Amino acid sequence: MSRIVMKFGGTSMAGIERIRNVAERVKREAEAGNEVAVVVSAMAGETDRLVQFCREASSLYDPREYDVVVASGEQVTSGLLAIVLQSMGCKARSWLGWQLPIRTSDAHASARIGTIDTGTLLGAMAAGEIAVIPGFQGLTEEGRVTTLGRGGSDTSAVAVAAAVKADRCDIYTDVDGVYTTDPRIVPRARKLSRVTYEEMLELASVGAKVLQTRSVGLAMKERVRVRVLSSFEDARNDDGHRGTLIVGDDEIEEAGMERQLITGIAHDKNEAKVTLVAVPDRPGAVATIFGPLADASINVDMIVQNVASDGKSTDVTFTVPRAELARTLDVLEKAQSTIGHLSVRHDTKIAKISVVGVGMRSHAGVAAQMFKALADRGINIQAITTSEIKVSVLIDEDFTELAVRVLHTAYGLDSEGEAA
Numbered sequence: 435m436s437r438i439v440m441k442f443g444g445t446s447m448a449g450i451e452r453i454r455n456v457a458e459r460v461k462r463e464a465e466a467g468n469e470v471a472v473v474v475s476a477m478a479g480e481t482d483r484l485v486q487f488c489r490e491a492s493s494l495y496d497p498r499e500y501d502v503v504v505a506s507g508e509q510v511t512s513g514l515l516a517i518v519l520q521s522m523g524c525k526a527r528s529w530l531g532w533q534l535p536i537r538t539s540d541a542h543a544s545a546r547i548g549t550i551d552t553g554t555l556l557g558a559m560a561a562g563e564i565a566v567i568p569g570f571q572g573l574t575e576e577g578r579v580t581t582l583g584r585g586g587s588d589t590s591a592v593a594v595a596a597a598v599k600a601d602r603c604d605i606y607t608d609v610d611g612v613y614t615t616d617p618r619i620v621p622r623a624r625k626l627s628r629v630t631y632e633e634m635l636e637l638a639s640v641g642a643k644v645l646q647t648r649s650v651g652l653a654m655k656e657r658v659r660v661r662v663l664s665s666f667e668d669a670r671n672d673d674g675h676r677g678t679l680i681v682g683d684d685e686i687e688e689a690g691m692e693r694q695l696i697t698g699i700a701h702d703k704n705e706a707k708v709t710l711v712a713v714p715d716r717p718g719a720v721a722t723i724f725g726p727l728a729d730a731s732i733n734v735d736m737i738v739q740n741v742a743s744d745g746k747s748t749d750v751t752f753t754v755p756r757a758e759l760a761r762t763l764d765v766l767e768k769a770q771s772t773i774g775h776l777s778v779r780h781d782t783k784i785a786k787i788s789v790v791g792v793g794m795r796s797h798a799g800v801a802a803q804m805f806k807a808l809a810d811r812g813i814n815i816q817a818i819t820t821s822e823i824k825v826s827v828l829i830d831e832d833f834t835e836l837a838v839r840v841l842h843t844a845y846g847l848d849s850e851g852e853a854a
């Protein structure tokens with residue numbers, strides 16, 4: 435017997451027919467003798483609709499009431515799934531965020547999960563009752579409803595799995611796993627049967643949109659074994675498993691898997707590039723730039739600073755989320771007299787391409803290979819950042835698809851046989 439948390443996303447829950455398909459899968463796990471908790475999303479499109487209602491009601495809505503409104507999408511699907519399970523002869527009931535409760539911070543619309551009371555839940559599961567839990571929602575210390583931020587039900591599922599010490603957290607979605615890159619760009623992309631938490635974290639945060647990044651961070655911290663798989667297909671991998679397992683490095687070592695140097699390639703078109711021209715080159719200069727941006731909670735990603743060839747001034751280039759560009763320019767304008775730059779340039783026609791793999795820890799030359807592959811195609815690199823397991827470059831947005839394809843081939847990731 436295992437204890438399993440199953441999570442179903444919005445596409446899997448969109449309508450009663452699909453909820454029936456979900457219930458079949460849940461029933462199968464329960465009938466195999468497992469203790470099962472299910473975490474569900476709202477029906478696809480529903481949360482967008484609810485958010486829109488709040489905006490229409492008032493441009494300055496109270497975030498506490500926004501949470502009451504948007505949390506309702508998951509309340510509907512959890513009740514419906516419990517009804518369908520019961521109609522199939524399963525013991526099931528819903529447990530809303532406030533009923534368990536799932537305690538969160540009071541940062542409405544982007545709350546963080548604190549503790550989850552599991553006493554009653556574990557009792558019910560042990561008695562053979564399937565627990566259906568709406569994702570995305572929680573409760574503050576003061577007893578108010580919260581939500582976790584868009585895509586948050588992945589994080590709910592991992593948090594529940596950690597709290598009940600589940601053997602596995604299965605995330606059912608509309609793709610059948612994590613791929614070496616976006617299969618819409620590279621038809622020869624391969625499904626990864628296993629990936630480490632760290633790699634997934636890099637792939638999720640640089641634009642492989644399979645899981646909410648926060649859920650991967652939480653899984654890594656709590657050592658929750660996560661599996662990503664499809665609610666609509668049952669095809670198995672060569673190794674007999676389904677989907678992609680996200681686990682610790684040690685488990686991959688143990689499985690004796692042959693390591694690829696590079697695990698995946700991600701692309702991200704959500705950044706904007708900003709260049710400050712002629713910043714005085716003196717100690718503290720960059721602090722005058724990034725201090726005010728940090729105060730405005732603007733997340734800077736890549737940073738490039740040259741040495742001043744004349745010993746006096748240099749350009750500083752960095753990237754911020756595209757959605758924050760207007761605010762960034764505003765902050766820089768207000769800080770112009772302290773920073774002392776001549777002018778500001780910005781560009782949104784850029785893309786960040788990243789190659790990710792724990793294999794690069796023990797191999798030199800990964801970055802050089804990337805730069806050469808891009809250079810051979812005449813793709814210019816505008817900025818570079820690296821971490822222990824990732825190299826990212828900034829390029830012209832028009833070359834995104836070409837760059838991903840070229841790198842996928844260069845690192846030997848293309849699948850054999852006919853392209854799909």
Ligand code: ASP
Pocket residue numbers: 443444475476481482507569570583584585586587588
């Ligand atoms: N329903 C929420 C959203 O659309 C949470 C989720 O589905 O993960 O963002």
Ligand code: MG
Pocket residue numbers: 443444585588646
């Ligand atoms: Mg999702």
